[in-house]
Amino acid sequence: MTAEAMVPVPYRVAGRVVETADSVTVRLEPVGEPVPEARLGQFMMLYAPGIGEVAISVSGPGPMHTIRAVGAVSRALHDLTPGRVVGVRGPYGTSWDVEDAAGHDVVIVAGGAGLCPLRPVLTAVLADRVRYRRLVVVAGARTPAEFLFPHELAAWARRHDVEVLRTVDRPAEGWTGPVGFVTEPLSALELDPAATRAFLCGPEPMMRACAEILLAKEVPAAAIRVSLERAMKCGIGLCGHCQLGPLLVCRDGPVVDYTVAGPLLAVKEL
Amino acid sequence: MTSDGTVTIDLAGLGGLVDALIRDGYRVIGPTVRDDAIVLAELDSAEQLPAGWGVTTGPGRYRLRRREDRAVFGHSAGPQGWKRYLHPPRRKLLEATADGRFTAGEPDRTRYAFLGVRGCDLAAIAVLDRVLGGGAHPDGSYRRRRAELFVVAANCTEPGEVCFCASMGTGPAAGPGYDLALTERIDGDGHRFIVDVGSPDGARLLAQVGTQPARGAEVRAAREAVAAAADRMGRVMPAVDLPSVIRESRESPLWEEVASRCLTCANCTMVCPTCFCTTTEDVTDLSGEHAERHQRWASCFELDFSYVHGGSVRTSGASRYRQWFSHKLGTWHEQFGMSGCVGCGRCIAWCPAGIDITEEAAKLAGGCS
Numbered sequence: 001m002t003a004e005a006m007v008p009v010p011y012r013v014a015g016r017v018v019e020t021a022d023s024v025t026v027r028l029e030p031v032g033e034p035v036p037e038a039r040l041g042q043f044m045m046l047y048a049p050g051i052g053e054v055a056i057s058v059s060g061p062g063p064m065h066t067i068r069a070v071g072a073v074s075r076a077l078h079d080l081t082p083g084r085v086v087g088v089r090g091p092y093g094t095s096w097d098v099e100d101a102a103g104h105d106v107v108i109v110a111g112g113a114g115l116c117p118l119r120p121v122l123t124a125v126l127a128d129r130v131r132y133r134r135l136v137v138v139a140g141a142r143t144p145a146e147f148l149f150p151h152e153l154a155a156w157a158r159r160h161d162v163e164v165l166r167t168v169d170r171p172a173e174g175w176t177g178p179v180g181f182v183t184e185p186l187s188a189l190e191l192d193p194a195a196t197r198a199f200l201c202g203p204e205p206m207m208r209a210c211a212e213i214l215l216a217k218e219v220p221a222a223a224i225r226v227s228l229e230r231a232m233k234c235g236i237g238l239c240g241h242c243q244l245g246p247l248l249v250c251r252d253g254p255v256v257d258y259t260v261a262g263p264l265l266a267v268k269e270l
Numbered sequence: 271m272t273s274d275g276t277v278t279i280d281l282a283g284l285g286g287l288v289d290a291l292i293r294d295g296y297r298v299i300g301p302t303v304r305d306d307a308i309v310l311a312e313l314d315s316a317e318q319l320p321a322g323w324g325v326t327t328g329p330g331r332y333r334l335r336r337r338e339d340r341a342v343f344g345h346s347a348g349p350q351g352w353k354r355y356l357h358p359p360r361r362k363l364l365e366a367t368a369d370g371r372f373t374a375g376e377p378d379r380t381r382y383a384f385l386g387v388r389g390c391d392l393a394a395i396a397v398l399d400r401v402l403g404g405g406a407h408p409d410g411s412y413r414r415r416r417a418e419l420f421v422v423a424a425n426c427t428e429p430g431e432v433c434f435c436a437s438m439g440t441g442p443a444a445g446p447g448y449d450l451a452l453t454e455r456i457d458g459d460g461h462r463f464i465v466d467v468g469s470p471d472g473a474r475l476l477a478q479v480g481t482q483p484a485r486g487a488e489v490r491a492a493r494e495a496v497a498a499a500a501d502r503m504g505r506v507m508p509a510v511d512l513p514s515v516i517r518e519s520r521e522s523p524l525w526e527e528v529a530s531r532c533l534t535c536a537n538c539t540m541v542c543p544t545c546f547c548t549t550t551e552d553v554t555d556l557s558g559e560h561a562e563r564h565q566r567w568a569s570c571f572e573l574d575f576s577y578v579h580g581g582s583v584r585t586s587g588a589s590r591y592r593q594w595f596s597h598k599l600g601t602w603h604e605q606f607g608m609s610g611c612v613g614c615g616r617c618i619a620w621c622p623a624g625i626d627i628t629e630e631a632a633k634l635a636g637g638c639s
């Protein structure tokens with residue numbers, strides 16, 4: 001690839017599902033040549049013409065992206081109606097090594113939008129359920145109305161072969177589940193530490209706290225994977241924005257194991 | 271020619287070399303005096319080289335001075351690196367239309383010839399080659415310019431007060447990567463340049479210029495003068511394992527101490543010949559029918575640089591100085607397998623607070639041992 005590595009290809013919004021008050025899932029289809037298919041946990045750079053470009057995880061096949069409107073670019077992407085064109089570059093970054101979890105217990109911990117890059121992990125494990133042992137999903141949201149993929153979460157919760165633990169920071173009318181951070185249900189879990197593979201995504205303090213709990217339960221750091229978030233402008237190791245110590249998160253991440261992430265996340269403002 | 275093929279050219283020969291490069295379609299970039307500094311600019315002839323000018327440098331200090339001779343390469347690094355031609359401060363990445371066509375900015379087809387590239391700066395180009403041209407998704411704009419580049423290196427015999435390339439292993443002799451390398455000599459035999467040929471292109475260009483065979487003794491003297499320059503540098507980088515020293519110093523009080531002096535002005539990053547960071551800017555015309563995306567140099571000293579929705583990761587000056595310093599001398603090794611610093615000393619001379627990267631490294635190394 002060349003300078004053209006920084007030039008997106010056009011995709012059309014083919015479907016749009018409202019998830020919460022500020023999040024939607026869009027399905028994209030290529031206008032011309034498609035980009036390669038993403039591996040679990042990878043991200044694309046999505047370009048809203050004239051507004052800007054941001055890193056967005058692939059949350060499902062198509063590709064699908066789940067976008068929370070928090071600033072100018074994400075708002076523009078969030079507001080796109082079917083038929084509109086966006087620019088797509090990617091897929092970039094490292095991926096969740098779900099193969100490595102075969103024959104193991106799988107623990108997925110997601111805080112808020114952290115569920116976006118983890119949804120493909122769940123889908124993959126469920127598609128080949130017999131190859132994995134226990135499957136636990138711990139999902140947190142600020143309020144009950146802010147869970148992403150609420151129908152899917154409910155459908156997974158109804159299955160006998162998945163344990164879904166949902167918790168909210170603040171309750172609302174009708175919520176009968178637990179109130180508190182994802183750390184609470186995670187702490188209460190009885191794990192077989194040597195046979196556990198954990199996949200974590202959410203705000204950094206959440207990932208650190210969860211990793212500490214898992215480490216205290218004697219899950220090895222190498223069996224804990226986290227997906228990191230840093231400012232990204234290029235997504236391909238050229239702009240320097242996403243530095244985290246020795247890592248260029250766009251190139252060496254976003255998924256890294258906790259032997260690497262742990263010492264870095266412990267340093268303030270690194 | 272001597273047995274190793276070394277030749278000399280005189281000032282007229284240097285002029286001939288510049289002319290030959292221009293005839294060949296190159297834009298020749300070299301040092302020239304402007305605004306009380308030796309800057310890089312396009313040269314029409316060798317006459318524009320800074321004959322008889324030297325510089326005096328120190329922490330936060332850079333002054334032109336008259337030399338006693340008419341040396342054209344008798345000055346150490348000026349504020350600009352060659353980076354600005356290979357990795358320009360601003361360029362158009364793409365244009366977009368409302369109906370969703372994205373086209374790359376027009377590629378720059380300029381063929382540059384750089385005249386007077388020092389060892390440190392040639393090493394800096396090698397760093398950029400690795401960072402911008404050597405990854406899985408290389409910067410095509412950089413690669414195109416780089417592929418066309420012709421390099422006339424200048425071996426250094428007069429290092430300055432802020433130079434420390436010898437301790438970085440990047441000078442004073444220009445390493446591989448040049449087409450031609452000159453060693454300037456002024457003595458009883460006159461003003462001339464010992465020429466080493468580094469590539470077939472270099473040989474082809476040199477064939478268009480009047481050359482004299484170099485005498486063995488003269489070549490030896492030139493080599494010795496370059497080697498001796500290693501001992502006359504104003505500074506050294508401490509000979510310790512900097513990446514691990516820095517890794518172990520993430521929580522050092524030194525960062526707060528430097529931050530009390532650092533203005534986070536980003537000068538050090540702008541003058542550094544290896545700093546490559548950029549950001550993007552999006553613009554639209556009023557109708558919204560046409561959008562453009564530009565890339566421009568950015569710096570880890572800018573507060574916005576680490577902005578993720580909600581706030582910046584590195585808000586304190588201490589964390590931003592730590593990021594810069596740790597990247598140059600430490601994590602660059604992990605990311606690209608080499609140091610991000612080539613010892614040119616520009617960041618020392620152009621820091622308004624006179625902060626000295628070698629001094630800070632020495633403090634850190636001392637504090638760790």
Ligand SMILES: Cc1cc2nc3c(=O)[nH]c(=O)nc-3n(C[C@H](O)[C@H](O)[C@H](O)COP(=O)(O)OP(=O)(O)OC[C@H]3O[C@@H](n4cnc5c(N)ncnc54)[C@H](O)[C@@H]3O)c2cc1C
Pocket residue numbers: 043052054055056057058065066067068069070071072073074075113116117228229230231232254574575577578579580
């Ligand atoms: C690997 C990865 C995966 C991600 N996946 C998802 C996902 O699946 N879904 C999702 O919704 N989000 C995701 N994000 C977050 C996403 O990339 C954006 O950061 C987020 O959407 C905010 O973008 P924004 O421009 O709308 O927000 P803003 O808050 O406006 O700004 C974010 C970006 O714009 C620039 N910016 C805006 N304002 C300023 C300012 N005042 N000063 C400096 N810079 C500014 C910054 O450079 C910054 O990068 C992911 C991020 C990463 C790194």
Ligand code: SF4
Pocket residue numbers: 538541542543544545598610611612613614615616617618627
């Ligand atoms: S860090 Fe300073 S001395 Fe090192 S290459 Fe950059 S400007 Fe030159």
Ligand code: SF4
Pocket residue numbers: 531532533534535536537538539571620621622623624625
């Ligand atoms: S170290 Fe010096 S040049 Fe660099 S940001 Fe601080 S004050 Fe500016």
Ligand code: FES
Pocket residue numbers: 231232233234235236237238239240241242243248249250251
């Ligand atoms: S986002 Fe540009 S280097 Fe990682």
